[in-house]
Amino acid sequence: MEKTFDFMQQFLKDTNLDSGKDTAMLRKEPQPPLEVPPCRDYPNVIRLPHPEMFEDKEVSFLQMIELRETVRQYSEQPMTLDELSFLLWCTQGVKAILPEGKTMRNVPSARAAHAFETLLLVNNVKDLEPGLYRFLALGHALQEIAVGENVLDEYLECFLPKNMIKKSGVTFIWTADFQRMVYSCGNRAARYIYIDAGHVCQNLYLAAQQKHIGVCAIGHFDDDKLNAKLNLDGRSSFTVYCATAGKAY
Ligand SMILES: Cc1cc2nc3c(=O)[nH]c(=O)nc-3n(C[C@H](O)[C@H](O)[C@H](O)COP(=O)(O)O)c2cc1C
Numbered sequence: 264m265e266k267t268f269d270f271m272q273q274f275l276k277d278t279n280l281d282s283g284k285d286t287a288m289l290r291k292e293p294q295p296p297l298e299v300p301p302c303r304d305y306p307n308v309i310r311l312p313h314p315e316m317f318e319d320k321e322v323s324f325l326q327m328i329e330l331r332e333t334v335r336q337y338s339e340q341p342m343t344l345d346e347l348s349f350l351l352w353c354t355q356g357v358k359a360i361l362p363e364g365k366t367m368r369n370v371p372s373a374r375a376a377h378a379f380e381t382l383l384l385v386n387n388v389k390d391l392e393p394g395l396y397r398f399l400a401l402g403h404a405l406q407e408i409a410v411g412e413n414v415l416d417e418y419l420e421c422f423l424p425k426n427m428i429k430k431s432g433v434t435f436i437w438t439a440d441f442q443r444m445v446y447s448c449g450n451r452a453a454r455y456i457y458i459d460a461g462h463v464c465q466n467l468y469l470a471a472q473q474k475h476i477g478v479c480a481i482g483h484f485d486d487d488k489l490n491a492k493l494n495l496d497g498r499s500s501f502t503v504y505c506a507t508a509g510k511a512y
Pocket residue numbers: 331332333334335424479480481482483484
């Protein structure tokens with residue numbers, strides 16, 4: 264984590280931005296892509312149930328806020344693809360692409376930079392093979408990166424609460440494409456990345472509650488190991504935050 268921070272500071276120095284007002288966006292330089300282009304090596308893309316199909320329920324706002332809690336134990340009941348789609352929509356769903364090339368999503372983001380990519384360690388989701396997937400937010404789809412019973416095990420060494428991950432339905436891994444934030448926010452980028460992440464995870468907590476799904480935020484993981492496994496350089500792209508989710512008892 265300290266290393267990531269050092270990297271970020273160095274990156275900002277290298278890009279020679281000395282004020283949040285001096286950004287590549289304001290200088291009208293070409294914008295980085297809205298999401299990391301999907302890698303062609305992984306041709307399997309699963310379209311997720313469309314948000315308009317979601318079953319919604321009326322909930323008391325106060326109840327939703329007051330009942331939110333961290334849940335670290337999950338039942339054996341698998342999460343459904345509908346539920347996973349709902350969680351992805353609520354945490355990173357793209358509502359609109361503006362003419363100036365920004366995405367509007369279901370979470371706020373500094374200058375609508377939306378610098379996150381969502382990776383998923385799927386463990387117990389009905390109709391989805393366990394493995395590593397990437398959420399393609401622009402198309403509301405999942406890209407299969409690696410499947411098999413052993414994929415999750417390979418990632419366990421990166422986390423402390425191994426048992427919680429092993430029992431989860433899915434573990435969310437939010438990674439930053441730092442350039443996307445730097446482009447919009449200049450030298451404010453390092454702090455905004457972490458503030459933005461809080462909004463994303465909070466939406467996960469609240470959305471999950473609606474579906475009787477428990478969530479645990481995970482800030483404590485081995486940055487170097489996890490970045491290496493995900494082929495992230497820890498500098499221009501790195502893991503920011505994770506969370507487990509699984510059907511509650
Ligand atoms: C930034 C952040 C990092 C966290 N990291 C972990 C973690 O690594 N492991 C864990 O078990 N819980 C983690 N949590 C969950 C907190 O322990 C939990 O929110 C706290 O105990 C308060 O409980 P509540 O969420 O039920 O209100 C984290 C929460 C936040 C906001």
